[in-house]
Amino acid sequence: MRARDNPFASNLISRLRCHFPPSHSWDSLLLRLQRLEYRGAITGPMGSGKTTILEELAVRLEKQGRQTRLAGLTIQHRQIPDPGHFFANLESTILILDGAEQLNWLSWQRFLRQSRHAAGLIITTHQPGRLPTLFTCATTPALLDNLLTQLHIPPGSPLRLQARRLFDLHCGNLREVLRSLYDSCSTLPHPL
Template sequence: MKARDNPFRVDRVLTLRYRFLTGSWDELLNRIDRQAGRGAIVGPHGSGKTTLMDELAKRLSRRGTPVHRCRFNLTDHPATWTNLRTATRDLPDEAMLLLDGAEQLGPLQWRWLMWWTRHLPGLVITTHRPGRLPTLIDCHTTPDLFCDLVEQLAPGTFPPEELQTLYEHHAGNLRLCLRELYDRMAVRDDDTTAKRSPAAALPAITRDA
């Protein structure tokens, strides 16, 4: 299968919206307001934290709140100080900072960030564990949620039992699950071709008596 035809290609996966297992957008936004614009989106890898943060940025912007995005991952760790200062250097005073990957900041970097952003109208982070800011929402996944997302992208392509096994294999990390489904779809046509009978693939050969 060509990449552009794969239902699990990146641009298709990015069309998936965050689904609340409990609560709603109104509840989340009200919680942010009650916590003076500060809080943490908590959850393990692949639980939808970044997807939720992306949508939060859009909703805050639509209601007139300027936002400034910043993201860190494992590859940033050796240069976190430099990246942190660069990311916050042009931070507008009136903007709410949305920081994805706060677990990459060490204690000193975190204390510096709290001091540097003390004047801002808000600071929302994503992190794997609670504790640094009051929790806004605890993100997690379920097998049913995974099956629903797959059905949205490629209806009827994979049986629920296969998806359940894949979900368990990746410990509920939907990012890894969807990436593996992309790989499976990429080789599906090749597998079908390879399983054809060689005799059926060749023209009939006749021989004179």
């Protein structure tokens, strides 16, 4: 299958929308964030959708008229790119840090000091504890099913069965599941 026909291509994955459990919604998340004075953490294991929620949250805050500034850390890049810009003129800016677990204790303390004048601070991290928990991401087979539906994988498709097996194999890491499904589809001769 050509990359352009692959239903798990990254441009389609990046369009997937958050799917909250029934007890949560964007309204409840934004209300909790307000109660936490815009300081909170989205927690959860790798591939559980933290970044997806964070990016959509940033868009929703911008739509509310709030300024946001986003930085992302990875295991390869553990420092804030261009910190002079990131920490400048913070009074009306909500800082958003994806991958806060990449900062060790000392770096995290330094980050907190540098961001203390910000209008808010929202992070993603694997473990709770660095900031009050805003939302805990967890993956379930039902969430995976929802993503497959968003990607137009028909009910009953062998890909759904394979996805369920991959979900167990990757211990619920949805990012790895979707990457594996891309690879499976790339070996097919025809589009789905």
